[in-house]
Amino acid sequence: MNLTYFLFFICIILCTLIITYWAAKRSKTANRFYTAAGSLTGLQNGMAIAGDFISAASFLGIVGAIALHGYDGFLYSIGFLVSYLIVLYFIAEPVHHLGKYSLGDVICARFPGTHMRLMMAVGAFLISILYMIPQLVASGLLIRLLLNIDYSISVVIIGSLMTVYVVFGGMLATSWVQIVKTVVLMSGTFLLVLIVFSRFDWNVNALLAAVQDGTPLGEGFFLSGNLFQQPLEMLSLQLALILGTAGLPHILIRLFTVKNTHEVRRSITSATWIIGFFYVMTLVLGLGAIAIVGFEQLVAADSTGNLAAPLLAQAVGGDFLLAFISAIAFTTIVAVVAGLVISATTAFSHDVYHHLIKKGKSTEKEQLTAARWTALGIGFISTLFALRLENMNVTFLVSLTFIVAASSNFPVLLLTIYWKRFNKVGAMTGMISGLIASFVFVVLGPHIMNLDGGWISREPIFQLSNPGIVVIPIGFLGAIIGSYLSPESKQLHVEEKEFFIKAHTGIATRREGA
Amino acid sequence: MLDEHVAKLIDKKKRFVLPMLVFLFAFYFMLPLSLAFFPDVMNSSSVVFQITWGWLYAFLQIPMTWIVGWLYCRNAKQLDQWIEERKQEVVS
Numbered sequence: 001m002n003l004t005y006f007l008f009f010i011c012i013i014l015c016t017l018i019i020t021y022w023a024a025k026r027s028k029t030a031n032r033f034y035t036a037a038g039s040l041t042g043l044q045n046g047m048a049i050a051g052d053f054i055s056a057a058s059f060l061g062i063v064g065a066i067a068l069h070g071y072d073g074f075l076y077s078i079g080f081l082v083s084y085l086i087v088l089y090f091i092a093e094p095v096h097h098l099g100k101y102s103l104g105d106v107i108c109a110r111f112p113g114t115h116m117r118l119m120m121a122v123g124a125f126l127i128s129i130l131y132m133i134p135q136l137v138a139s140g141l142l143i144r145l146l147l148n149i150d151y152s153i154s155v156v157i158i159g160s161l162m163t164v165y166v167v168f169g170g171m172l173a174t175s176w177v178q179i180v181k182t183v184v185l186m187s188g189t190f191l192l193v194l195i196v197f198s199r200f201d202w203n204v205n206a207l208l209a210a211v212q213d214g215t216p217l218g219e220g221f222f223l224s225g226n227l228f229q230q231p232l233e234m235l236s237l238q239l240a241l242i243l244g245t246a247g248l249p250h251i252l253i254r255l256f257t258v259k260n261t262h263e264v265r266r267s268i269t270s271a272t273w274i275i276g277f278f279y280v281m282t283l284v285l286g287l288g289a290i291a292i293v294g295f296e297q298l299v300a301a302d303s304t305g306n307l308a309a310p311l312l313a314q315a316v317g318g319d320f321l322l323a324f325i326s327a328i329a330f331t332t333i334v335a336v337v338a339g340l341v342i343s344a345t346t347a348f349s350h351d352v353y354h355h356l357i358k359k360g361k362s363t364e365k366e367q368l369t370a371a372r373w374t375a376l377g378i379g380f381i382s383t384l385f386a387l388r389l390e391n392m393n394v395t396f397l398v399s400l401t402f403i404v405a406a407s408s409n410f411p412v413l414l415l416t417i418y419w420k421r422f423n424k425v426g427a428m429t430g431m432i433s434g435l436i437a438s439f440v441f442v443v444l445g446p447h448i449m450n451l452d453g454g455w456i457s458r459e460p461i462f463q464l465s466n467p468g469i470v471v472i473p474i475g476f477l478g479a480i481i482g483s484y485l486s487p488e489s490k491q492l493h494v495e496e497k498e499f500f501i502k503a504h505t506g507i508a509t510r511r512e513g514a
Numbered sequence: 515m516l517d518e519h520v521a522k523l524i525d526k527k528k529r530f531v532l533p534m535l536v537f538l539f540a541f542y543f544m545l546p547l548s549l550a551f552f553p554d555v556m557n558s559s560s561v562v563f564q565i566t567w568g569w570l571y572a573f574l575q576i577p578m579t580w581i582v583g584w585l586y587c588r589n590a591k592q593l594d595q596w597i598e599e600r601k602q603e604v605v606s
Binding site for chain 2: 071074075078081082084085088089093222223224231234235238242261262265266268269272273276279280497500501504505507
């Protein structure tokens, strides 16, 4: 590792640690630890949401997918972006009105009870961990490829950084690390886009012509069908993408970090602006990578195309730019995993420890201590897992996360907020059927059952690698059938009414102890 | 009194959200569906800059997201104002 790389990395680590130190002095209460006491503005939170959402898989993976597969690679990013409208239209404001720190709070505002809370905590915990492990594994592999550092060392560095941010700085440090990441990522990609265009004298047609020369697909690069031959597969993926975000706990708990619904809406809309511009830029980078670097070299460096962006940076700007882009990729990774650590921590320490073990009676100080220890434990355990999984192909876990979120959390949230006939039994059956169906169909599908390198070496029983189109309806059906099979909610009519008033207007008609 | 207002509010919200939602889903899922069923049309050159209809449609999803999001915020602002007015009424 040469000095340029070293300086960039030290600079980023120092910056984020200074943020953490500053945040640590301000994270003295549970409210501040979990939600930064609602102190962020809409724009800041929008940037943090973008920072939470755009993973290294988006940054490097989509550039690579576009470079290798053309049009179909770009389709991925569209689904990620449009999904924010579902969050904005259905979920965002009610979640902000009803919840305090976690999604468990939101559901338990209507269906209080230990089982319900435990179920929501398990859901949030599973989704966060399932998403975190592949990110950690991918980051270890990436840093090894980029910098020639040993896999275990890079995983340990990233694992300890994310743990330090959350343990000491809580949500405040996490948010600001994510905001810094968004700024660095957007400006870095913008710079790279300008360089790519200047290479072709700002002539888009020249770029497109060079793309056709660079790709073995020729003119077919610009046509659909290079990645998704099966229409059903594509539809299924798009369905999971558009509904998945609205069930991701690490995105939804960010809605507690602003003070009112106006800021909630500003958060989501500014996130869509940032993410939209970002995906347009990744398109240019994908085109630039295939035009300037060329197909053979991209595939030779990494067959999945994940190194397209770094290779492009090296080709147009030499080692210095490569170091800069690598540092950006590194920041991207730590910001995303820190967001996942805090969402898993909230699920465990707020829902399980505070509400279930201590029956909601632990003091502010106990809550804070519990949260810090939980964050430490989660960081430690997931780093250990990531170390063990070096040689496993775990990338499918990322798409699994979206499917689990879209088929368990999303139906239950949606029906809780909007459906009057919904009841506790329905919420439980919805969560359980969504979770189980996702796992069953992924295990039976080509990710796991695969003659060529799968965990179970045999023909897949279920043909789609994205089972969303089957699993999401199962989640909804589970919730609906469960509600109809059980007697109508025994809860007082008045309480239900209070719930709906609070969900849709934020007006609490009754003073609550919690 | 409060119940009536809330019912009216939810009704107002529904009248805006439902049509927007039908549009959103139609606009979004028409992209994969049209690619699946009319690949020839989608892969032919469109009217703009010689890019294909497939690219044009995919690009349009981005401004669509921004506009549909902005419309929601505009509507929500009006609803907020309406809630404020009703609150004043209740107080006075």
